[in-house]
Amino acid sequence: MIKLSLVMIVRNEEKKLERCLKSVQALVDEIVIVDTGSEDSTLEIAKAYNVKLFQYPWNNHFSEARNFALSKSTGDWNLILDADEWVTKGNRQQLNTIMDNQQAIGRIRITSSFFDGEESYTHCYTSRLIPRGIFYKGRIHEQIDSALPRVDCELEVAHDGYYKTDKSERNLALLLSEIQDYPDDPYLHYQTAKEYYGISDYENANKHYVLSYTYLSGYENYYPNVVVDYLYNIMKYGNMQKGLEIIQSEETRMRDFPDFYFVCGLFYMNLVSSDVSKYLHLLLQIQSNYIKALEIGETSKYLTVEGTGSYAAAYNLGVFYETTGDTQEAIRYYKEAEKYNYRPALNRLAALNH
The missing domain is CATH 1.25.40 (Serine Threonine Protein Phosphatase 5, Tetratricopeptide repeat)
Structure with a gap:
């Protein structure tokens, strides 16, 4: 029998943690939660669900915290969720089709709500179901460090962590620190550009969109999103001629x-x-x-x-x-x-x- 563990890192999530745990408890055999310094009732909520609870001193590095949590899991497979996410569709049998037959990374469908003058939603498939021994890399917007093929799971999750919330100050500090170590990384510049766009700093957003677009190889799965988001920023920042050039050069690919x-x-x-x-x-x-x-x-x-x-x-x-x-x-x-x-x-x- 394959053992599946839910692996989470949390901090001050008393308003959302129970919603997540209720939604997933029938899917998993073990729940591993690593707390990075909660000062509210997060720990009490977690204990009510018979979780394996650990403490980890926050060091401004998401991958290191996630990897510590993964090291505490005893599962053959690990499902990664955040407290502001909850399962809306899917069952264990469907997950077993991935875990029984494939050496792969499972991608789940995440619907994220955000507010841009009105309530809106994005949809994407994100790698979250991973075999034992797979870990993360990256200080922020961390990514799974594995070349295993990705396959889609019949598991759907909702996410409201960016709905009428502002995490830009924290995120920008971590991203800019990471860019010092990896100045040519298009993904880091893209995420930094998005953070600046979110606080209406279109000039700094433009700087990082230019760098991201310049460093892209063309094979990244997020390449189309860089192009689209860059165009949105150009409309705010100006330089419409550059926008015309991008549209003309990218239409075939898009x-x-x-x-x-x-x-x-x-x-x-x-x-x-x-x-x-x-x-x-x-x-x-x-x-x-x-x-x-x-x-x-x-x-x-x-x-x-x-x-x-x-x-x-x-x-x-x-x-x-x-x-x-x-x-x-x-x-x-x-x-x-x-x-x-x-x-x-x-x-x-x-x-x-x-």
């Missing part, structure tokens, strides 16, 4: 990524609005990019923002048609977005009396 065409639609909308006389000839690029996003549809291949291949693209296309005077087409696409109960579309249809 041909199956709805988020790319979605951001291109926004980009051309901003570009045309900035100087109508100069960029009017690009007006139809707004339309064509949103249509391409809809043709691709939602994807599970990449880390993606929900709606870029469905309701958000349909709504923006409706706005385009309404703005250009084609009310019937606007209504058509608002109704497509309405199928997802997308409130902005409902509001526009109400305003148009449909």
Whole structure:
């Protein structure tokens, strides 16, 4: 019988830990929790679930803390979760199909909620089910240090750790420290850029997006996300000409990524609005990019923002048609977005009396 352990590191998670443990206790044979200095009731909550509990002095290094926790596991396999995550779908039998038959790393589907003017969601598959003897590397945004193949599990997890919270100060300090040791690492520069973007420091974000984009080999699984997020930052920071160059050079590589065409639609909308006389000839690029996003549809291949291949693209296309005077087409696409109960579309249809 294969033994599966849940392995966690926690600190001051009294508001979320029980939700996580309740969701996973039927899936695992052992729960290993390493606490890095809680000052609330986290430890008492953990003890109520009969966990193996250890203390680890926090040293600003996520991988070292995770690897200490992994060293305390007695499982043949380890499932890695954080306290702000909880299982929403899946069962042990499905996990056994991975653990019984494959020497591989299991990827679980994580849906993360965030607030960007409205509640939004990203979806991605992340490596979290690992055989004994596999460990992590990296001070922050740590990654599994293994060349084993990745396979997708039928396990779905929700995550709300970045919903209306600000961890940028802590994250930036760790990332900038790591960059001193690995100045040419595109992943570190990408994560640093995202942190600066999150606090609206678009100038510093741009510096790190440039470095990340420069150091990319082209084979990274996060390459498409660097391109898309770089374009979002360019719209905030400026240098739209650079954005045009990126779009033109990356379209072939991004041909199956709805988020790319979605951001291109926004980009051309901003570009045309900035100087109508100069960029009017690009007006139809707004339309064509949103249509391409809809043709691709939602994807599970990449880390993606929900709606870029469905309701958000349909709504923006409706706005385009309404703005250009084609009310019937606007209504058509608002109704497509309405199928997802997308409130902005409902509001526009109400305003148009449909």
